[in-house]
Amino acid sequence: xxxxxxxxxxxxxxxxxxxxxxxxxxxxxxxxxxxxxxxxxxxxxxxxxxxxxxxxxxxxxxxxxxxxxxxxxxxxxxxxxxxxxxxxxxxxxxxxxxxxxxxxxxxxxxxxxxxxxxxxxxxxxxxxxxxxxxxxxxxxxxxxxxxxxxxxxxxxxxxxxxxxxxxxxxxxxxxxxxxxxxxxxxxxxxxxxxxxx
Amino acid sequence: xxxxxxxxxxxxxxxxxxxxxxxxxxxxxxxxxxxxxxxxxxxxxxxxxxxxxxxxxxxxxxxxxxxxxxxxxxxxxxxxxxxxxxxxxx
Numbered sequence: 001x002x003x004x005x006x007x008x009x010x011x012x013x014x015x016x017x018x019x020x021x022x023x024x025x026x027x028x029x030x031x032x033x034x035x036x037x038x039x040x041x042x043x044x045x046x047x048x049x050x051x052x053x054x055x056x057x058x059x060x061x062x063x064x065x066x067x068x069x070x071x072x073x074x075x076x077x078x079x080x081x082x083x084x085x086x087x088x089x090x091x092x093x094x095x096x097x098x099x100x101x102x103x104x105x106x107x108x109x110x111x112x113x114x115x116x117x118x119x120x121x122x123x124x125x126x127x128x129x130x131x132x133x134x135x136x137x138x139x140x141x142x143x144x145x146x147x148x149x150x151x152x153x154x155x156x157x158x159x160x161x162x163x164x165x166x167x168x169x170x171x172x173x174x175x176x177x178x179x180x181x182x183x184x185x186x187x188x189x190x191x192x193x194x195x196x197x
Numbered sequence: 198x199x200x201x202x203x204x205x206x207x208x209x210x211x212x213x214x215x216x217x218x219x220x221x222x223x224x225x226x227x228x229x230x231x232x233x234x235x236x237x238x239x240x241x242x243x244x245x246x247x248x249x250x251x252x253x254x255x256x257x258x259x260x261x262x263x264x265x266x267x268x269x270x271x272x273x274x275x276x277x278x279x280x281x282x283x284x285x286x287x
Contacts, residue, residue, distance in 0.1 A: 003257060003258075004257070004258070005256050005257055006255065006256050006257070006269075006274065006275060007205060007208075007209060007256060007275050008209075008275045008276075009209070009213065010209070010213075011202070011205070011206060011209065012276075013278060014278070053223055053224055053226060054223075054224075056223040057220065057223040057224055060216075060219060060220055060223055061220065064216070064220075070275065070276070073276065074275065074276035077276050078276070078278060081278070168217065168220065169220075172220050172221075172223065172224055175224035175225075176224055179224065
């Protein structure tokens with residue numbers, strides 16, 4: 001169950017529209033390592049997670065990713081407001097505009113629409129947590145690349161916050177993996193899937 | 198930053214502290230220092246949320262009604278800038 005709180009996790013107030021920045025930031029909405037995939041990945045991995053601490057971590061991190069999804073959507077929205085058609089064409093945003101106008105649609109920067117294959121639920125707690133640690137690093141790399149591509153300090157402070165959260169989540173998932181390994185039956189030396197027998 | 202934004206920021210920072218300590222507690226459930234800090238920030242955040250809602254309107258729908266109107270629907274919504282939206286020039 002979720003309750004909506006009418007605020008962003010980190011305040012966003014973009015003064016200067018910039019469709020070119022929006023066209024790369026949107027990858028963290030609907031791209032391969034974006035916040036939508038992250039949230040659904042963690043929340044759906046919970047059902048076969050046998051250990052309570054890790055169920056909690058997946059629930060709470062998966063919920064935080066929804067906050068981040070809203071923040072990335074807000075960035076895209078505020079960066080594409082009040083643009084003229086000339087500005088949209090000059091920024092190369094016309095290819096997005098023709099299908100979505102300035103609506104916020106989950107797509108990778110390449111134009112590839114969001115794919116549910118990025119949820120990555122394997123049903124093995126060890127495999128899933130390795131996936132999650134890699135996912136946090138991939139998202140961190142993407143935010144590093146976005147920081148290389150954008151100049152506006154109003155945008156950069158938001159991206160830096162999101163990048164820092166990837167680092168914290170990576171740490172929590174590393175601890176979660178250790179909890180799973182510590183809980184393995186000593187007879188399960190080869191670490192077969194502890195959630196299926 | 199006006200008074201409303203200042204108070205919302207203060208609440209956001211306090212609620213964030215409580216949230217981040219919660220993540221830490223998920224994998225360190227017996228850490229007494231973190232347990233105390235979490236309780237502290239949760240109390241502080243609840244007080245700030247209440248103060249904000251009394252002054253500026255609801256953050257959650259249960260605080261969304263006044264005596265004669267449903268204030269929950271009022272803007273600005275979180276993704277909106279203050280001056281509101283304008284149609285793209287066509």
